[in-house]
Amino acid sequence: MNLADNFKIKMILGTFTVDKGKLKVLLYKKTGEPYKNYWSLPNTGLSYDVSFEVAVKKMIDEYVGIEGIYTETFRAFEDKETALDDKIVHVSTIGIIDSASVYYKRVEEINKEVEWFDVDIFPKLAYNGEEVLISMIDYLKMKLKQTEMIKLLFPSDFTLPEMQTFCETILGKSLDRRNFRKKIMSLNIIEETGDKSLEGTGRPAKLYKFKEDVKEINLF
Amino acid sequence: MNLADNFKIKMILGTFTVDKGKLKVLLYKKTGEPYKNYWSLPNTGLSYDVSFEVAVKKMIDEYVGIEGIYTETFRAFEDKETALDDKIVHVSTIGIIDSASVYYKRVEEINKEVEWFDVDIFPKLAYNGEEVLISMIDYLKMKLKQTEMIKLLFPSDFTLPEMQTFCETILGKSLDRRNFRKKIMSLNIIEETGDKSLEGTGRPAKLYKFKEDVKEINLF
DNA sequence: GCAAAAGTGTTTTCAATACACCCATGG
DNA sequence: CCATGGGTGTATTGAAAACACTTTTGC
Numbered sequence: 430m431n432l433a434d435n436f437k438i439k440m441i442l443g444t445f446t447v448d449k450g451k452l453k454v455l456l457y458k459k460t461g462e463p464y465k466n467y468w469s470l471p472n473t474g475l476s477y478d479v480s481f482e483v484a485v486k487k488m489i490d491e492y493v494g495i496e497g498i499y500t501e502t503f504r505a506f507e508d509k510e511t512a513l514d515d516k517i518v519h520v521s522t523i524g525i526i527d528s529a530s531v532y533y534k535r536v537e538e539i540n541k542e543v544e545w546f547d548v549d550i551f552p553k554l555a556y557n558g559e560e561v562l563i564s565m566i567d568y569l570k571m572k573l574k575q576t577e578m579i580k581l582l583f584p585s586d587f588t589l590p591e592m593q594t595f596c597e598t599i600l601g602k603s604l605d606r607r608n609f610r611k612k613i614m615s616l617n618i619i620e621e622t623g624d625k626s627l628e629g630t631g632r633p634a635k636l637y638k639f640k641e642d643v644k645e646i647n648l649f
Numbered sequence: 650m651n652l653a654d655n656f657k658i659k660m661i662l663g664t665f666t667v668d669k670g671k672l673k674v675l676l677y678k679k680t681g682e683p684y685k686n687y688w689s690l691p692n693t694g695l696s697y698d699v700s701f702e703v704a705v706k707k708m709i710d711e712y713v714g715i716e717g718i719y720t721e722t723f724r725a726f727e728d729k730e731t732a733l734d735d736k737i738v739h740v741s742t743i744g745i746i747d748s749a750s751v752y753y754k755r756v757e758e759i760n761k762e763v764e765w766f767d768v769d770i771f772p773k774l775a776y777n778g779e780e781v782l783i784s785m786i787d788y789l790k791m792k793l794k795q796t797e798m799i800k801l802l803f804p805s806d807f808t809l810p811e812m813q814t815f816c817e818t819i820l821g822k823s824l825d826r827r828n829f830r831k832k833i834m835s836l837n838i839i840e841e842t843g844d845k846s847l848e849g850t851g852r853p854a855k856l857y858k859f860k861e862d863v864k865e866i867n868l869f
Numbered sequence: 870g871c872a873a874a875a876g877t878g879t880t881t882t883c884a885a886t887a888c889a890c891c892c893a894t895g896g
Numbered sequence: 897c898c899a900t901g902g903g904t905g906t907a908t909t910g911a912a913a914a915c916a917c918t919t920t921t922g923c
Contacts (some may be wrong), residue, residue, distance in 0.1 A: 433658065435655035435656065436655065436656050436657070436658050436738075437656070468879055474654075475656070476653050480727060481727050503703070503741040505722055507700060507701050514676070518656075518725075518738065562874090571791060572791070589902085589903090590901080605886070605887075605888085606883095606903085606904095608887085612885080613903095624893095625893095626902095629900085629901075630894080630900050630901065631894065631895085631900035632901055632902045633894065633901090634901080740918095747878085808875090808878095810874080826877095828913065828914085831878095832911085833913095849874075850922065851874025851875065851921065852874050852875045852919065853920070854875060854876090858893080
C-alpha cells in the first residue's frame, strides 16, 4: 500500500437545530481572507493530539457555547482548490442540538458573528460549503424520519404545530393538522408535559416531550 | 486555522452487489503483514495525483475487474492503531455493482483472493474493517429502500423472488409473496423481459427489469 | 408422478385522507 | 368582541395483511 503523500485535515462542522419547527444550520461570518465576509460552516485544522470528536466538540463549544451534544462523523470531501503541494481533505461532521439547549446557550462567550439559517434559505458559502451542506441536508432529510434521530432535536417542551412544520420541511409537502396529530399520537412516542406554549398569538399550544423509551421506527 | 499536522489518507472500498437476492460485499484475503491471512476491505493509499474517485475506480478495476460503476464517498474514520507520528485518516467509499456485471467480470485478471460475502455473515476483518462495514450496511439498509438506489443493484434480468429476498434482508423481516408482488407491480417501476430464469429447481421464474424512467420513491 | 419453487385472487383490517367547526388566548 | 392560531371527530378511501391452491419445470 502506497501511503506516500501527506495531507492536511480540515474538520467541517454542520450544526443543526430546530426553531419554531424549522430546521436550522449554524454558520459564521468569516472576518479574514480567503472568502472574507462570506458565511461559512465552522471548521478547524486537525492535529495529532485530538480525535475527530474532540476537535468537533471544541468547535461546538467555541461557536455555539454548548457542551456534550450528539455528533456523527459524516462524509469526507476533496479540496479542489488548494495547490498540489498543500492538499487538504475535509472531514465533515454533523451535530444535532435541541432547541432548548440553543436557547440557553452561553451567548456572551461567543466572539464570532454566528447565525442560525433556515436550511431552505442559506447564503452563498465559503469554500465548497454548499456542496457539504447540501449533502448533509439530503442525509438528514432521510435520517430525521427516524424517531431516535428526531428525538435529538425535540427533547422536551415542543408543540405539535412546531413538529408538524418540521415534518413538512423534511417531507417537502404540507400535512393536515388533524391527521398529523392522530398519527403521532397513535405511535405512542410523545406525552403532554401539562404546560402550554407562551409563544405567539392565538390559543396557546400544549407542550409535549418524547417518552423515555422510544422505539426506533420510521415516522414516514 | 491550524493546519499543522500531516496525515496519510487511506481509501477504503466497500463494494456491494446482490446475488440470488442476497446483499454481498467484496473482501480480499491479505497475504502480508499486518493482519496476514485476514479478510479485508480493499484499500489503497491516496496520493496527490489522483482524486478520490480515480483512486477508487482503480481499486474496483483491480479487485473486481469492472469499470465505470456507481461510487459514493462515504464516512471518514480515524485510525486508532497507528503511532502518533504516522497518523492515518480513512476515507471510505461505497461502490454498487449490478449482479450481471459481476457475473461477466474479467475474473482472469484478478490476481488476489477475493470473495463476495453475505452482509449478514462476514468474517473478522483486518484493521477497523468491521466498524466501517457495519456503518456502510446501516447506511445501505436505509438508502436501498429508494428506487434510484435499488435500481443500481438490479439492472435487468432479475426475478421477483430474488428481489423479495433482498427486500427481506433490507427490512429484516419476511414478506408474503403475493402481497410483495402486488405491491411492486402497483408501483409500475419494473416490467417483464419475456424471458425466464434458468436457475434452480422448480418452476422457472419470470425475469424482470426496471423501467427506463423510474421515479424516486421509497419502497417501504 | 413427485418434488420444488413460482404464480395467482379475495377478503379483512387498519392506516391515510378529506373535511368543518369550536376553543383559548391577547389585545 | 374580534383576530389568531390550536384542538377535535367522522366518514371514506386505499393500501397492507392474511390466507391456499394451481402451474411449470427437472428428475
